[in-house]
Amino acid sequence: MLHEPIAAAPAESPARQAEERTFRSHDGTEIFYRFWPAVSAEAKGAVVLFHRGHEHGGRMAHLVDELRMPDHAFYAWDARGNGRSEGERGYAPSFSALVRDIDCFMREIAGRDGFAAQDIALIAQSFGAVLAAAWAHDYAPKLRAMVLASPAFSVKLYVPFAKEGIALWQKIKGRFFVNSYVKANLLTHDPVRIASFENDPLITRPIASNILVELYQHAARIVADARAITVPTQLLLSGSDWVVRHPPQHEFFVNLGSRIKERHVLPGFFHDTLGERDRAKALDLIRPFLEGQFVSPAEAVDLKQADIAGYTRDEADRLASPLDLLSPTGLYWALSRAFIRIGSWFSRGMKVGVGTGFDSGSTLDYIYENEPRGLGPIGRMVDRTFLDAIGWRGIRQRKLNLEELIGTSLAMLKAGGRPGHILDIAAGHGRYVLDAIAKSPDPPASVRLRDYSDLNVELGRKLIAERQLPASVSFQRADAFDGDGLARLDPAPDLAIVSGLYELFSDNALIARSLGGLARAMQPGSLLIYTNQPWHPQLEMIARSLTSHRGGQAWVMRRRTQGEMDQLVEAAGFEKLDQRIDQWGIFTVSLARRL
Known part of the structure; x- marks a missing residue:
């Protein structure tokens, strides 16, 4: 059941009335959102609004008319645990669960109203802006643009060592809730907004400790690795912000990989940038920025040569340099x-x-x-x-995500009337594939596991024998980068899997050759599951301390941003459909369809 309001939320604008809708997110939680259709017969695009922490989409509703963009549809959700959406008040299972909610929301918008990511711009404020930035970083959507207002990359906690204390107490006691200390008159100078905040029954004061702790962790990751974000971005900062710190916001802007980026500091503004008394100054910056991006061709930054010249190449070169x-x-x-x-x-x-x-x-x-x-x-x-090292925990979560998407793929293939021939081109011992098909109610027609290592092939065959699997499950020695060999596969794979392989090789030409061979073998509508490592907290430790399977040399990895990996897959002739990422932001598992 939806969380029922005690009284009505702030009234919608009389000029454009909102439709009230809901959708089910990834774990079944029902999310409430508002939709304002474009006034014109054909919308020029859509703008999605993300509210700050403790609030809800109704408090962003005034922007629909104030922005004076009648030819664009608008959306505003209530994040889970807030407003009229389901969920324990102020709680989410993790920060990454909230980010994945955004991905599900965008799929809802695309499926119901036909707005693809390239037709959408985001306007997000405070905590919502951090979620939006994390989504842009982790999922690499082809957004038209985004506006981030006073992103809460670092909340001002006025009690000394409060952040460390919250993390420590959570380890000792488990999850608990922290009530917001912020008063309405520290958010805005607008007396109407102050009064509405104080009397709004849908304001959620508490926030779960796990979300506070993870907010700091993910914000630091996103700020440091903002080069991965290439979406045209406008950053609006409140000059007299009592709630969040400015330095991480400026660091984020400097690090942004967007070719089109703007930064504006609004003197005297409190934290509620888009709800300030003089917010017309902010809106007069947002409107031309968004309209300019909507009329410009949607051209993604080409990342396919990032192995030759790019910041992750520079990072890998530094890690490979002797000390x-x-x-x-x-x-x-x-x-x-x-x-x-x-x-x-x-x-x-x-x-x-x-x-x-x-x-x-x-x-x-x-x-x-x-x-x-x-x-x-x-x-x-x-x-x-x-x-228990964080990288290995991420690997185990990647296995679970692989199993989930393998099961999803088999169900899709069955629904499409395909036999379900599975191929894994670098399976290791093949445990994750065998575990996945054991759990699936839709058995595949065949499973071909491959690997270049004789040891892996031997132990993989042993695992197959131990499980007494039929002859349709086999393991062969083969080179995953032999494009011509892959192209000659018979029968053609209905589902190809590449897990943990491309991350080990920095050369994009190798990856393109492998993907190209798969694409030549696969029929339209066939599915591809591929993994990526867009970020890792222990890259230097791995490079300086651990050895690789290739002759015992140092294990130096070049990260690929999710955008780079997706572009390589797309260039081979696939369309990305879905993605999973672990709660730390280390490993992704994506599903694509052969076009």
Whole structure:
């Protein structure tokens, strides 16, 4: 049931009346939103509004008329746990769940009203602006533009060490709620807005501790890696903001990878930038920016050469550069490598990594099993610490996301009358594919697992035998980058899977050759599942301390932004349909269709 208001929310503008709608998000939560159709017979595009924390879409409704863009449709949601949407007040399972809600909202808009991402601009404020920026970073949508007003990348907590205290208390006690300290007269100078805020029964004062802690973590990630965002962006900052800090906002702007970007500081404005008394000054900046982007051709920044010249190439080159062994940094990483060697005497997982490479199929299969083993209790304790590293937790979540999308794909293929021939071109031991088909109610016609490593093929065949799987499930040695070999596959795969492979190779020509071979083999309507690593918190530790399966050399990875990976897939002839990402923002799993 929807959360019923005690009294009516602030009245909608009489000029453009809103339709009230709902949709079911990824976990079944019912999200309420308002829709204002364009006044003209044919809309020139759509503008989606995202409210600040504690509030709801009704408090953004005034912008529909004040922006004076009658030829554009408008949307405004109530985020889960807020306003008239379902969910415990002020709570979400994670920050990433809220970001995925945005992705589901955009799919709702596209499916119901036909507005694709390139037809949409976002206007987002405060906490909503951080969510919007995270969505643009993690999902790489082809948005027409976005306007971020006073993004809450860093909330001012006036109690010393409040952020650290909240995180510590959550570890000790578990989830709890923090009430907002902000008074309405610190948000805006507009007396009408102040009164409406104080009397609005849909304002949600508490916010869950997990969301506060994760807000800081994800905001830091998005600000530091804003080069990945290429959407035309306008940033509006309130000059007298009592709620959030300015330095991260300016850092975000400097880091933005958008070719078209604007920054405006509005003197004297409090935090509610778009609800200030003099907000006409802000709206007079937004209107021409959005109208200009809507009339301009929607041209994405070409990222397919980012392996040759790009910021992730620069990052990888720095990580591959040797350190002076006598420098403090050099000594630190030398000790780190030594500790890993010593740890491998006790920890089974570390021994497998040292012996076969930490990026090998054997290591990943051990990570999937997630059972600490080693020399006595100390060895098992060391192994548990190894298995609980954030990167390995992300790998295990990637496996779950793979299994989900494999199941979804098999259901789609069955509905389309396809037999369901599965191919994985670099399966490791193949555990995630075998686990996925075991869970699926739609058995595939065949499963062909492939890998370049003789050891992986041997152990993969052993796993198939242990599970007593039929002859339609096979494992062969093959090169995933042999485009011509892939193109000759018979029968053609209805579902091709590439997991954890492309992340290990920085050269986009290799990836294009592999994807091109798959595309030549696959019929229109066939499906592709591919993974990516747009971000990782331990890149330097991996590069300086861990070894690869390729001759024991340093494991240096070049990240691909999600936009770069999606463009490589699109260039091969596929259309992206859906995506999953773990709660830390490390690994993505995407589903695409052969055009």
